Amino acid sequence: MKICRYDDNRLGVVDGADVLDVSAVLQELSSCRYPLPHHDMLVEALPRLLPAIEAMKPRAKRTPVDAVKLLAPVANPGKVIAAPVNYTKHLQEVLGDANLHHDNQINHIERAGLFLKAVSSLEGMSRGVELSHPERRNDPELELVAVIGRVAKNVDVADALAYVAGYCIGLDMTIRGPEERSFRKSPDTYTVLGPWLVTADELPDAGALDMSLHVNGEVRQRANTRDLILGVPQLIAFASSFYTLHPGDLIYTGTPEGVAAIKAGDRLVGTIDRIGTLDVRIVGGAQ
Ligand code: MN
Numbered sequence: 001m002k003i004c005r006y007d008d009n010r011l012g013v014v015d016g017a018d019v020l021d022v023s024a025v026l027q028e029l030s031s032c033r034y035p036l037p038h039h040d041m042l043v044e045a046l047p048r049l050l051p052a053i054e055a056m057k058p059r060a061k062r063t064p065v066d067a068v069k070l071l072a073p074v075a076n077p078g079k080v081i082a083a084p085v086n087y088t089k090h091l092q093e094v095l096g097d098a099n100l101h102h103d104n105q106i107n108h109i110e111r112a113g114l115f116l117k118a119v120s121s122l123e124g125m126s127r128g129v130e131l132s133h134p135e136r137r138n139d140p141e142l143e144l145v146a147v148i149g150r151v152a153k154n155v156d157v158a159d160a161l162a163y164v165a166g167y168c169i170g171l172d173m174t175i176r177g178p179e180e181r182s183f184r185k186s187p188d189t190y191t192v193l194g195p196w197l198v199t200a201d202e203l204p205d206a207g208a209l210d211m212s213l214h215v216n217g218e219v220r221q222r223a224n225t226r227d228l229i230l231g232v233p234q235l236i237a238f239a240s241s242f243y244t245l246h247p248g249d250l251i252y253t254g255t256p257e258g259v260a261a262i263k264a265g266d267r268l269v270g271t272i273d274r275i276g277t278l279d280v281r282i283v284g285g286a287q
Pocket of ligand 1: 083255
């Protein structure tokens, strides 16, 4: 099932070229009081809500996908975890270009570890990316994103896929420069997620998906997730050996080679096989 959030926080199921409005199922979520939980309540409840969503589909209101504003499919992740250099060719590209590494120490991912992006940087594709420092080099990084479905701590690689709720496409927007990654990658709108969440039952093997990023119609990145240094199971095992993972936590799996600068006005189209296409505008920001 392809689950989306759209317009004024409606919940939808994508069926071909249409969105089916299943927002009524959100009433099943427990109301919560301060302090709020560290997880996304919808993703946590999804296993028990899916039968009700399925039952609502035949009578649900249909709207063309093209006519709605797609929001981030996960509204309240507790963490946005990201892999730094997780494709060999991208590692080589970064090591060979001072404009990319800026004398930051670049290590193999198992030495570098993972990093966190601010959850306030999360946006869906309809919003567009608002450049934070347009005078500096800004790069889009196309990434497969795994959404955690249940609490995970010290998970074995062999069991890790059982903790995945589904997959999305992500853009890890990045200001190049000498500062810490989390600082350069966390301005508002710099973590794009969409277009919807494909539940894991539809995508049992996310380890062999073609992906591409076009900017203004020209291909910038073209790769396959089989070339990930650490695949989704290994990333979940690695991350959960440090953090407890909660439902709704996002793992941005890293970007392949072909990073390059973008500017205000550009149109980014990122596609991952069997998930869909992100279509994102870059809008100018105040300097
Ligand atoms: Mn990245």
